[in-house]
Amino acid sequence: MIELFASDTPNGKKISIMLEEIEFPYKVTAVDLGKGDQFDPKFIEISPFSKIPVIKDDKESVFGSGAILIYLAEKSKKFYDLDNKVKINQWLMAQMGLVGPMIGQYHSFYKFNKGKSKYGEERYHKITKDLYERLNARLSKSKYLAGEKYTIADIATWPWIARHEWHDIGLGKFESLSKWYMNIAERDAVVKGYNFMGAGEIPKP
Numbered sequence: 645m646i647e648l649f650a651s652d653t654p655n656g657k658k659i660s661i662m663l664e665e666i667e668f669p670y671k672v673t674a675v676d677l678g679k680g681d682q683f684d685p686k687f688i689e690i691s692p693f694s695k696i697p698v699i700k701d702d703k704e705s706v707f708g709s710g711a712i713l714i715y716l717a718e719k720s721k722k723f724y725d726l727d728n729k730v731k732i733n734q735w736l737m738a739q740m741g742l743v744g745p746m747i748g749q750y751h752s753f754y755k756f757n758k759g760k761s762k763y764g765e766e767r768y769h770k771i772t773k774d775l776y777e778r779l780n781a782r783l784s785k786s787k788y789l790a791g792e793k794y795t796i797a798d799i800a801t802w803p804w805i806a807r808h809e810w811h812d813i814g815l816g817k818f819e820s821l822s823k824w825y826m827n828i829a830e831r832d833a834v835v836k837g838y839n840f841m842g843a844g845e846i847p848k849p
């Protein structure tokens with residue numbers, strides 16, 4: 645059985661949602677980032693940068709949400725259509741290098757350290773709003789990020805937009821992004837994966 649080492653964050657939820665989608669049995673080992681579990685030398689053996697998520701599958705372990713999503717997609721042959729691999733990779737890598745890191749900084753300045761840096765709050769607010777606009781523009785042209793099919797690029801990006809209540813940007817103002825968001829929010833596997841650590845109901849726009 646797959647063991648998922650995670651916390652209740654967007655990066656953790658990507659993998660619980662994927663595991664629910666592909667219906668692979670898994671167990672969750674909670675990594676308490678507040679307590680510093682990620683710095684335990686035993687954890688660093690499977691996660692060299694001290695980050696969640698990580699999975700252990702038989703004797704193999706995989707770190708990094710992008711690598712894990714590709715690993716699980718290849719293993720299950722789901723949500724990673726080889727004919728559309730180039731498009732899926734582009735949107736997946738955009739999430740890894742841009743959507744996650746930038747919105748992550750926004751959370752750090754705006755949600756968790758409000759008032760400490762006006763520059764940081766403004767910078768990441770602007771970048772996050774721009775990401776909403778770019779994603780909205782893309783989704784006004786295609787149902788999902790990489791085309792007409794739901795893929796690991798959507799699974800990677802969706803949990804970041806699921807934090808929209810922290811962003812004060814107004815997801816509802818972005819018609820195509822909201823529609824995509826709600827469409828995915830209604831999937832049973834997403835509801836289950838979102839709640840893998842008791843987060844409760846998915847916030848509506």
Ligand SMILES: N[C@@H](CCC(=O)N[C@@H](CS)C(=O)NCC(=O)O)C(=O)O
Nearest residue numbers: 653655677694695696697708709710
């Ligand atoms: N690029 C990594 C980023 C993972 C990441 O930043 N994880 C955060 C939680 S969402 C973490 O483990 N932070 C712990 C720390 O920085 O000490 C991925 O996509 O898996």
